[in-house]
Amino acid sequence: MKSRLLMTLACATFALPALADDVTYRKDIQPLIKAQCSECHGSDSPTLAEFLLDQEKYKKDKLGPRLDSYADLLQLIGWPDTGAFMRRLDDGSSTADKKPGNMYKELGSDDAERAANLKRIKAWLGEGAWNLNRWKARGDVPAITKEQLDKLQLKY
Numbered sequence: 001m002k003s004r005l006l007m008t009l010a011c012a013t014f015a016l017p018a019l020a021d022d023v024t025y026r027k028d029i030q031p032l033i034k035a036q037c038s039e040c041h042g043s044d045s046p047t048l049a050e051f052l053l054d055q056e057k058y059k060k061d062k063l064g065p066r067l068d069s070y071a072d073l074l075q076l077i078g079w080p081d082t083g084a085f086m087r088r089l090d091d092g093s094s095t096a097d098k099k100p101g102n103m104y105k106e107l108g109s110d111d112a113e114r115a116a117n118l119k120r121i122k123a124w125l126g127e128g129a130w131n132l133n134r135w136k137a138r139g140d141v142p143a144i145t146k147e148q149l150d151k152l153q154l155k156y
């Protein structure tokens, strides 16, 4: 029990110094995606454009769009699938229904790991850049603004 608490504290402390400048795609994000997402978003998966041509087929095969390169990943952050990455990974603190996105659970095997990985991803996006808005407004979700997009850092 005590060692578990210490572990949790150690993880929490470890996750603290996540400033955008320190976090890079090559050092932090690529390995994270490889470890947590590549089973279904790796090199066997379609590109986003291919995925959108036949989503139902790929979903049946448990494949999402590939996220295994910087270029592929940015399409689900900036354009054309603006905010998809954020909507799917949010822990429920920014979603309209306060439920986590359906890929949040893939961020780790327990709450501490998921929280630490989400924190690192948010730091990589940039301060204040975590935004679930879409390119075009849909339902209650407004369109993203240039000011909001300007916050993205996404250091390679």
Ligand code: HEC
Residues within 6 Å of the ligand: 033, 036, 037, 038, 039, 040, 041, 048, 058, 059, 062, 063, 064, 065, 067, 076, 081, 084, 085, 086, 088, 089, 102, 103, 106, 107
């Ligand atoms: C067990 C398989 C699996 C794992 C692991 C997984 N995903 Fe997914 N993901 C899918 C499938 C299948 C879809 C398409 C169905 C859907 O939209 O939910 C999807 C959809 C997505 C989408 C939306 C794609 C779109 O075009 O709208 C994003 C973003 C995403 N996943 C991110 C991730 C991230 C990031 C990780 C790792 C932290 C991850 N996923 C881990 C299977 C997985």
